[in-house]
Amino acid sequence: MRLEIKDLHVHYGKIEAIKGVSVVVNEGEIVTLIGANGAGKTTMLKTISGLRPVTSGQILFNGEDISKMPAYKRADLGLSQAPEGRGIFVGMSVLENLEMGKYNRKDRKKEMDEDLEKVYHLFPRLKERAFQAGGTLSGGEQQMLAIGRALMSRPKVLLLDEPSMGLAPLMIQNIFNIITEINKTGVTILLVEQNAQQALQRAHRAYVLEVGNVVKEAKASDLLNDPAVRAAYLGTGAH
Amino acid sequence: MADMKSRLNLRDRGAEYWERSPKWRRVALSIFFIALCYAIPFLNNPLINTPGSDFRSVLFYPVGMYVMMAIGLNIVVGKSGLLDLGYVAFFAIGAYTMAILGTKTSLNFWEILPIGVALAMLSGVLLGTPTLRLRGDYLAIVTLGFGEIVRIVAVNTDAIGGARGIAGIPTPPNFFKAKFTILDPKPYYWLLLTFTLLIIWMVRRMAARRPGRAWDAIRQDDDVAQLMGINTRRYKVWAFVLGAAVAGVGGVVYASQILSIVPDQFNLNVSILILACVVFGGIGNLWGVILGAVLLAFTPERIRFLSQPRILVFGMALVLMMNLRPDGILPKKKREHFDPDWHTVEESGEGEIK
Numbered sequence: 001m002r003l004e005i006k007d008l009h010v011h012y013g014k015i016e017a018i019k020g021v022s023v024v025v026n027e028g029e030i031v032t033l034i035g036a037n038g039a040g041k042t043t044m045l046k047t048i049s050g051l052r053p054v055t056s057g058q059i060l061f062n063g064e065d066i067s068k069m070p071a072y073k074r075a076d077l078g079l080s081q082a083p084e085g086r087g088i089f090v091g092m093s094v095l096e097n098l099e100m101g102k103y104n105r106k107d108r109k110k111e112m113d114e115d116l117e118k119v120y121h122l123f124p125r126l127k128e129r130a131f132q133a134g135g136t137l138s139g140g141e142q143q144m145l146a147i148g149r150a151l152m153s154r155p156k157v158l159l160l161d162e163p164s165m166g167l168a169p170l171m172i173q174n175i176f177n178i179i180t181e182i183n184k185t186g187v188t189i190l191l192v193e194q195n196a197q198q199a200l201q202r203a204h205r206a207y208v209l210e211v212g213n214v215v216k217e218a219k220a221s222d223l224l225n226d227p228a229v230r231a232a233y234l235g236t237g238a239h
Numbered sequence: 240m241a242d243m244k245s246r247l248n249l250r251d252r253g254a255e256y257w258e259r260s261p262k263w264r265r266v267a268l269s270i271f272f273i274a275l276c277y278a279i280p281f282l283n284n285p286l287i288n289t290p291g292s293d294f295r296s297v298l299f300y301p302v303g304m305y306v307m308m309a310i311g312l313n314i315v316v317g318k319s320g321l322l323d324l325g326y327v328a329f330f331a332i333g334a335y336t337m338a339i340l341g342t343k344t345s346l347n348f349w350e351i352l353p354i355g356v357a358l359a360m361l362s363g364v365l366l367g368t369p370t371l372r373l374r375g376d377y378l379a380i381v382t383l384g385f386g387e388i389v390r391i392v393a394v395n396t397d398a399i400g401g402a403r404g405i406a407g408i409p410t411p412p413n414f415f416k417a418k419f420t421i422l423d424p425k426p427y428y429w430l431l432l433t434f435t436l437l438i439i440w441m442v443r444r445m446a447a448r449r450p451g452r453a454w455d456a457i458r459q460d461d462d463v464a465q466l467m468g469i470n471t472r473r474y475k476v477w478a479f480v481l482g483a484a485v486a487g488v489g490g491v492v493y494a495s496q497i498l499s500i501v502p503d504q505f506n507l508n509v510s511i512l513i514l515a516c517v518v519f520g521g522i523g524n525l526w527g528v529i530l531g532a533v534l535l536a537f538t539p540e541r542i543r544f545l546s547q548p549r550i551l552v553f554g555m556a557l558v559l560m561m562n563l564r565p566d567g568i569l570p571k572k573k574r575e576h577f578d579p580d581w582h583t584v585e586e587s588g589e590g591e592i593k
Contacts, residue, residue, distance in 0.1 A: 051462050075468035087463035089456055100456055103449075104468030153468065 002027055003048070003079075003157050003190065008057035010040075010047050017043045019212040020057070025157065025190050030183050032191040032199040032220065034233055035209035041192040042084050044209070045161050048190070049081045050074045061157070076104055080155030082146040084162050090135030094126055097134050097145055101152030111154070119148040122178055140171035147178070157188045164195040176202050196233035200224045208233075250527075250569050276432055280425045291543035295424045299496060301536035303431040304489055309516040309532035310438055310525065311485025316514065317523035317571075318446065319478040320458030321371070322379040324510050325386025328366075329359040329483040331505035333490020335393065338405040338500050348411035348419075352491050359487025360480045367479035371472060374461070386510050393502035404501030408494050419495070427496045434488055442525065445481075454478060519560065520567050527569030534568070 003025040010018035018040050025031045033041050046052040048059055050071030059067040066074055080101075089097050098119060102108040120127040123144040129137060137145060143163055150158055160179065164172045176198050183189050193199035200206055200220045208216035208229060216223065223229045257265065279287075280295045289297045308330065315323045336355035340346050346354075370381045394402045410419040417426040445451055453474045456464035464471050494500050512535065520531020538556065542549045560568070 049466060051465065070470070071462075071465040072468045072470045075466060081466050083463055083466060087460050087466070089459045089463070091459060092455065096452075100452065100467045103453070103456075149467075 002060075002062060003188065004058075004060040005044075005048065006058040006060065008044075008047065008059070009055040010043055010052055011055045012043075016055075017212055018047065021209070021212070021214050023190075023207055023214070025188055027188055028183070028186065029205060030179070030189040030191060030203040032193055032203035032206045033209050034193055034196040034199055034206060034223075036233075037194070038211065039209040040212045041209055042161055045081060045084075045159050045190070045192055049079060049159055072104070075153060078154070078156035079159065080150040080153050080157070081159040082143075082150045082161065082163065084165070086139075086142045086146040088134040088137070088142045088145055090133065092134055093131050094134060094137070094145055095130045097149050098126070098152050101149035105153060115152050115154065119151055122151075122181065123148050140167050140175070143167060143171075143175055144178075147175075147182075151182065151187075155187060157190065158182065160189060160191045162192060162194060164193060164198060172198060196229070197224075251572065254572060273436065277429060280428055287537075287541075289537075289540045289543065292540050293424070295428065297537070297540045299424045299428045299431060300493065301540070302533055303428055303435065304493060305513065305516055305532040305536035306529050307431060307435045307438065307489045308486055308513045309520070309528045310435065310442060311482045311489070312513050313517050313523065313525065313528045314442060314454075314485070315478050315482035316517055317528065318451065318458065319454040319475055321475060321478065322375065323382045323479070323482070324379050324507075324514065325366075325382035325384065325389075326482065326486060326513055327505045327507070327509040328386045328389040329362065329486035330490040330493070330509065331389050331393065331502075332359045332362050332483075333487035334494035334500050334505070335399065335405075335490070336487075337491040337494035338408045339399060341409045341495070342405060342407055347409070348491070348495050352488070355491040356484050356487040359483045359490070363480040363483030364476060367476040371475040371479065383507070383510075386505075386507060390502050390505050393505070400501075402502060404499060404504075406499035408498050408500070410498070411495050421496075421498060424496065427492065431489075431492055434492065438485055438488070439525065446525075450474065450477065515557070518567060519557065521570040522567060524567070524569055524571040527567050527571070530569055531567060 003023075005021060005023040008018050008021045008023075009016065021040070021044065023031070023033070023044070033044060035041050043052060047054060050066075050069060050073075054067045057067065058065050061074075061077060061079060066077065066079075069077075089100060092100070095116075098116060099108075099112070102112060102115070105111060125141055126144055126148055129141060134142070134145060147158075147160070147163065163175050163179065167175065172195065179189065179191065180202055191199055191203060200223050203220040206216075206218060206220040206223050207214050208223070216226070216229065218226070224234075257268075260268070280298055288294050308326070312323065312326050315321050315326070333355040336358050337348070337351050340351045340354065341348070366382070366385050370378060370385075373381060393399060393404075399405065410421070411430070413419065414426070414430075417429065419426050419430075446454075453464065453469045453471075456467060456469060457471050457474060461471055513532075516532035516535045517528050518531075519535055520529065521527025539549055539553050542552060545552060564570075
């Protein structure tokens, strides 16, 4: 399942947030978009999942242009997002949150137990907390829930928006390990991160986004050693 | 202290008692309360009586009417989180349908009722489809405008009586032994009560199934609901339309009792008061909303002997209440732990909105 974004432009009112970005995510890859605050990373993901309208350009999902399709239909195609800030339904239990991830699956009753088992296997903590309100979870647990919920719809492509945001270092390691594990089960991942170090270590390829433009595109391991990237995003370059 | 608080928390204790009760006790309690509701017009208790106005009329309007409307508005505001300040418009459309068709055609109440409801629902679709892409305050402003537009159009359309309204609206035909006349409000009360019970049943079924889940999700986070594959526009329009249908029923019944209507009965105050019932009682919680509507409708009538200052007293009581219990009298239960056995959502396709 290949996701291809061609010459994407997105506006907030008159301000152009994305200025002609092209990104390719091949099947089975982890691709990361890194960049500073305001570079347009979250806007990219919101546009791909359909929460922001496209000004011009194409979003090809397995060759089909989905740039005009409403968000809820894109979810049905197998495009699933764990949104920025996790977006947990705080008044629902953990289990109910996970069930919401299956809301539109036709075979949800048949699939439910099997998929719950998979998610609980990845995140045993969620099983312990199944009947607790989503709002009572810690930040790390909420992130697990957001990813788990996104997996419930059996996505082909998973969009992750800043999964490390606001988490303790140990939890960040934990979350990234699981992201790698999910990828190994065949889920293609597009990862947006400010934590460039972790993102570049885990991803196959990476794009560097600066104020709405892609300024660099390379293998993730190459970018890890790129002096300019190190200086700008890894905080270790200026020697 | 915490123990004291939990002991005073009648809502949770009541809910727990209900959840733990065997089925026979639930049925018995339900029958008892329903019978009590039907028997209220016969009660002559000085505590609940309304000196200064006819108690039985008060039961029909405002009490019964407010309860029904508050349940309807709660679908829109409480369940799906859409702030509608023009709810009275749907009530007016129901009432005007009854008035126009009742005086100009030979259709009777029972034939007009579905037409009134259908027209209210249609106006809900017409208003909802373009406006529900707006959020929060913007939606409130547009709906407020809609409520006023309906009233002003009625004032300025001579074909439907203009500012003088419509008089001589027929009463419903007699129903077995119940005679619907202007002199006896009891049958109207029972009619309204029956409709209200049906609506409660319907709302509870919906809330426990997929539409309820979707509304829940939309209220909490519209964007994330879309990511879950929920067609949020459609569910929001449906919430709007169902709320409109309830107000439509209320309007038709109201017009058939009151015999004559004028546009100024359907002013902004009604929308605000119904919204106050919902918020005062406990937004999103059906029983709280009903209690809020009963109190807000009944209290001004009960203290009518105070004459002019009663509105002041009423207003002070409101302010006091909202300070003491900002979530309403019977707020929705804040759930932190979910008993696995109480897992309420039945995963069934029934009641699915397509």
